[in-house]
Amino acid sequence: MTYIVKPKNHHPLLEKNELGLTRRDYEGAVSTLCAGCGHDSISSAIVEACFQLSIESYKVAKLSGIGCSSKAPAYFLNQSHGFNSVHGRMPSVATGAAMANHELLYLGVSGDGDSASIGIGQFIHCARRQLNMTYIVENNGTYGLTKGQFSATNDLESKSKYGDDNLFPSIDLPSMAIQLGASFVARSFSGDRDQLVPLLKAAISHKGFSFLDIISPCVTFNNHNTSTKSYDYIREHNDSLSKPDFVPLGKEITTNYNEGSSIEVPLHDGSLLSLEKLSEDYDPKDKITAIKNIQESQRDNKVLTGLLYVDPEAKDLKEILNVSDTPLNTMGTEDLCPGSEKLTEINLSLK
Amino acid sequence: MSNMDTRYLFKRYNTWWVKLAVPEALREQLGYDLRRSLKTHDLKTAQDFRWEVVDQLRKKIERAKGLEEDLGIIPEVEEYVPPTDTSDPQYYHKVVDCQHACPAHTPVPEYIRQIAQGNYNEAYMLNWESNVFPGILGRTCDRPCEPACRRTRTHEKAVAICRLKRVTYDYKDDIANLIPKPETSNEKKIALIGGGPASLTVARDLVMMGYECTLFERDGKAGGLMRTNIPSFRLPEEVLDEEVNQVLNLGIKTVFNSEITSMTKLLEEDFDAIFVGTGAPKGRDIKIEGREEAEKNIHIGIDWLTSIAFEHTKSVGKKVIVLGGGNTAMDCCRTSIRLGAEEVKVTVRSPFDQMKASEWEIEDAMGEGIPIHDNHVPKKFIIRDEKLAGMEFEKVEAVFDENGKRSLVPTGEDPIIFECDDVLVAIGQDNAFEWIERDCGIEFGEWDMPIVDKVSFQSTNPKVFFGGDAAWGPENIIWAAAHGHQAAISIDKFCKNEDLYERPEPSTTLVSQKMGVHEWSYDNNISQATRFLVPHADQKDSLKDLKMEVELGFDEKMALEEAQRCLNCDVQTVFAEDLCIECDACVDICPTDCINFIGNDSEESLRNNLRIPAINLNQEILVSEELKQTSRVMVKDEDVCLHCGLCAERCPTGAWDMQNFLYEEAKVYS
Incomplete structure (x- = not known):
């Protein structure tokens, strides 16, 4: 970590968003992660995405579990709400918070240990329930905080920094998320800001469970030349499905693709996700194609990135449960606990 | 000299480029300047090749002006920037x-x-090496930094670099033993004319190398304009004396109270090289109606300041007008107040924001309650009872033509009359080279100024070098020091018969x-x-x-x-x-x-x-x-x-x- 505070001075020409804020206004504390950690690039991409979307920080809740990744929320949006939960239990806390107040924007930040090992049960049900949140897994394939053991997303052919073989196959979180009913599933790479920022913006704007698996090299324990999650391995094996461009509501589409080479996904808030196809058989709205693409890239030792699957019309948890539009946390006792008379009435209606 | 002709050329990434300024009206379209790489490291090749490119770029500007059509677009070279x-x-x-x-x-x-x-000692010595007069400059520098x-x-606000330089002087200890000792004599003799900052710098640099330096000064003490033109409320005499003597004590022969009146004679003497650092000692006069009648109460600013420095003048009238907007004008008005004047005002021809004086000098003068009347062009001196009684001014405004050239146009308002007892004229300085005979091998060019090489500071008489204000007109002390270092390098090379253009x-x-x-x-x-x-x-x-x-x-x-x-x-x-x-x-x-x-x-x-x-x-x-x-x-x-x-x-x-x-x-x- 660094000893000095990041100077508050910024470039005199630094852009301002619709709220009159600069990107610097979305920053957090200076990172205490290892220098060069992919997680810091993700934090910076989140800052950029929130800045570009003109999000009001106080309407955001950052939630995390335990791990290097779960420390990251301290390093962005320092004006937002935050909850650093028990290991692997971020989805439950997020679910509870979202049920109490669905008006906040829920940003879950987890890692491969937190989500694919100890918290996998929680992750599964959160996806299955279509909780309206953006769930980010900062995936480095290793337990960095405990000095570099294999995590459950480490690839079978990868060796540890110390030369040990990984004996078990990896869990592919995006495939699971698609199967479980998540309505927005993407994979990206911390070192590819041009792809990551529009995907983050789309994920935040998407209604329902948005899942982002972001490969994020662990510069200390998993960036060696037998790693499959190092900067150079990912750059060499990155197989991008599409070039995303996020067009906010009311903004003109300026990108100009050849006919048939792009797919446009309108999101529920009126914004548009425009995807320039980089692969022939790419249809992010088709679950079967999505799974097939993932399987094929795994077979070919490639890392498939981009928007893998989206269902812009899916219902979220609040709609499924038909919860009141007024957030529960703003209701008074009379509404939340109408008394024994009302209970009798309900009981009688069920007879 | 021709090998130093770098017009339109500049060096970038070790490669020569051509750069052409774009007229203001076209900047939105073309940017501030047009540049093109000549793709050569060799100056000679670049010099030969440049005119063609300059021509092409000029045509491009012409085209943009719409004056000439179909000159053919010069194809833009798509180039990657080299590391x-x-x-x-x-x-x-x-x-x-x-x-x-x-x-x-x-x-x-x-x-x-x-x-x-x-x-502080180390900080002072770093300055002393570079600019010779840290204590003086820390109080008076024009601060281009x-x-x-x-x-x-x-x-927004710069570091107060200049006043930190002063700190190095104010808090240093005795640094006498930190000053290096000159080498033993090399038997070469150098004459320095004028005892100002340029000559002192040359002398310091050369004496270190063992040159025998003789400094001729018109006045009784060295320092030049630092002594005569900068009032002691800005630069105390003891600071000046300390830093001037620091140089002289290195073993420089001084000849005070001796004005050199003939270059020819000096050239006949036994000097290996001569450095001219006589500054720009002639204050400009104003020739308007009433000038002669009012002679007794009209003073040339720098001469007046000099006579105060040497305590020949000790008083001034009650009402004083200072003409001019430069630093000398600011020194004149502040000095007047201190001599007991009750009503001092400064008048400037130009608008306030185009005054030549440094921002802080203007602030200090105004802070002492001195009003500055801008856009006032002096028209005549008013004489009453055969004595100066006031001045008449015409009100003007600055108008710029399309080439950005300024002219001061009368507003047509009634003339303005200020009463006064004395007028101080501080409207510029000129060089004075009457003492250099025109047949001694030193050629003179425009404005009757000697032709001096911009790199070597050598005149057309190879033995004679110029620097400071004497070279190209009034500048500031820090420029004199910079010139001095370069001239010293040239003189050293000249005395060793080396190529003056091979700069270290x-x-x-x-x-x-x-x-x-x-x-x-x-x-x-x-x-x-x-x-x-x-x-x-x-x-x-x-x-x-x-x-x-x-x-x-x-x-x-x-x-x-x-x-x-x-x-x-x-x-x-x-x-x-x-x-x-x-x-x-x-x-x-x-x-x-x-x-x-x-x-x-x-x-x-x-x-x-x-x-x-x-x-x-x-x-x-x-x-x-x-x-x-x-x-x-x-x-x-x-x-x-x-x-x-x-x-x-x-x-x-x-x-x-x-x-x-x-x-x-x-x-x-x-």
């Missing part, structure tokens, strides 16, 4: 804006760090500041303090006393805090592309978004496509070689880099390092 050659000493030198702007290239951040550490200061681009290279060092993972041997924390103001003496007392210094200087605590405001621009961000793993950590942490990883392109496209476009063309961009993983290049805009070192702290591989770059301008004895 920056940081081994060229000028690259990093330019990043140290203050040092680069200083004519004598004083290593400003280095001495400010010494001040911060309380090493301050408008250049990076803080003006990041925090500056010496540079580049040393890593890394001490630990996040520890640097410089203070990288960016001070958020605003510029500290120098305390002034109580005006009640200072306005009564001609010799009482107005500025008190920083106390040690303020000096330390002001020193902390320095951004350490000489601690360079050095990038090693072979170590970079393109993790973007530096991009993310940089507080001013200087760092970019981007596909290479032409310089214009690169500059426009950075995270924040690099539109300040006065500042360089640092371009790396192509990177391994993505074939992009690292591009850093030097413009508003804070030199905080966070890029290097967040770099996992040490691809960024903070390295102290010390640039020492070549001097004859180094």
Whole structure:
């Protein structure tokens, strides 16, 4: 970590968003992660995405579990709400918070240990329930905080920094998320800001469970030349499905693709996700194609990135449960606990 | 001389380029200037080739004006920017804006760090090496370094560099034993004419090398304009004496009260070379109605200041008008008040914001209650009872034509009349070379000025060198010092029969500041303090006393805090592309978004496509070689880099390092 505070001075020409804020206004504390950690690039991409979307920080809740990744929320949006939960239990806390107040924007930040090992049960049900949140897994394939053991997303052919073989196959979180009913599933790479920022913006704007698996090299324990999650391995094996461009509501589409080479996904808030196809058989709205693409890239030792699957019309948890539009946390006792008379009435209606 | 003709040429990445300024009206369309690389390292080739390119670029400008059509568009060469050659000493030198702007290239951040550490002697000696008169300049310098200061681009107000220089003088101990000892005589004799800063600098540099220097001075003491034209409430005599004597005591022969009246005679004497540092000693007069009748009460500003310095003049009338808007005018009006004048006013022909005086001199004069009447053109002196009674002025306004040329146009208002007893004329200075016979081998050119080579300071008589205001007209003390160093190099080469154009290279060092993972041997924390103001003496007392210094200087605590405001621009961000793993950590942490990883392109496209476009063309961009993983290049805009070192702290591989770059301008004895 660094000893000095990041100077508050910024470039005199630094852009301002619709709220009159600069990107610097979305920053957090200076990172205490290892220098060069992919997680810091993700934090910076989140800052950029929130800045570009003109999000009001106080309407955001950052939630995390335990791990290097779960420390990251301290390093962005320092004006937002935050909850650093028990290991692997971020989805439950997020679910509870979202049920109490669905008006906040829920940003879950987890890692491969937190989500694919100890918290996998929680992750599964959160996806299955279509909780309206953006769930980010900062995936480095290793337990960095405990000095570099294999995590459950480490690839079978990868060796540890110390030369040990990984004996078990990896869990592919995006495939699971698609199967479980998540309505927005993407994979990206911390070192590819041009792809990551529009995907983050789309994920935040998407209604329902948005899942982002972001490969994020662990510069200390998993960036060696037998790693499959190092900067150079990912750059060499990155197989991008599409070039995303996020067009906010009311903004003109300026990108100009050849006919048939792009797919446009309108999101529920009126914004548009425009995807320039980089692969022939790419249809992010088709679950079967999505799974097939993932399987094929795994077979070919490639890392498939981009928007893998989206269902812009899916219902979220609040709609499924038909919860009141007024957030529960703003209701008074009379509404939340109408008394024994009302209970009798309900009981009688069920007879 | 022809081999130094670099018109339209400039050097970048060790390659010669042509640059042509674009007229203001076309800048939106074409930018501030048009540039094209000549793709050669060789000056001679560039010189031969340039006119063709200049012609082409001119045609492009003409075309844009719509004056000539179908001249044919000059095809734009799509070029990738080559990796920056940081081994060229000028690259990093330019990043140290203050040092680069200083004519004598004083290593400003280095001495400010010494001040911060309380090493006033070392700080003083760094200055003494570069500019010879730290105590004098710390009070009187025109400070070209301050408008250049990076803080003006990041925090609005520059570091008070000039007043920190004064601190080195005020808090140093006895430094006599730090001053190097001159070498033993080499038997070569040099004459120096005029005892001002230019001559003193030449003398200091040459005496160190063993030259026998003889300094001729018209007045009874050396110092030149520093003594005669700068009033002692700005520059106390003891400061001046100390620093002038510091040079003279190195073993320079002085001949005071002896005005040289014939160059021919001097050339006949036994000198190996002659340096002329006689300044611009002739104050300009004003020739309007009533001038002759009022003669007794009209004084030429610099002559008047001189007679006060030597205590020949001790009083002035009750009502004084000072004509002119330069620093001499400011000194004249403030001196008048101290001599007991009750009503002093300054009148200037130009608008207030175009006055020549330094901003702070104007502030100080106004702070002493002196009004400045701008747009006032003097028309006549009013004589009553055969005595000066007042002046008449015409009110004008500045009008600019399409070429940006200014003219002062009468507004048609009634003439303005100010009463006065005395008028001080401070409207400019000229050179005076009546004493140089026109047949002694020194050719004179435009405005009756000697032809002096811009590089060697040599006149057309190879034995005679010029510097300071005597060379090309009035400038400031710091320029005289800079000229002096260069002239000394030339004189040394001349006496050794060497090529005057083979100038010695500056010496540079580049040393890593890394001490630990996040520890640097410089203070990288960016001070958020605003510029500290120098305390002034109580005006009640200072306005009564001609010799009482107005500025008190920083106390040690303020000096330390002001020193902390320095951004350490000489601690360079050095990038090693072979170590970079393109993790973007530096991009993310940089507080001013200087760092970019981007596909290479032409310089214009690169500059426009950075995270924040690099539109300040006065500042360089640092371009790396192509990177391994993505074939992009690292591009850093030097413009508003804070030199905080966070890029290097967040770099996992040490691809960024903070390295102290010390640039020492070549001097004859180094």
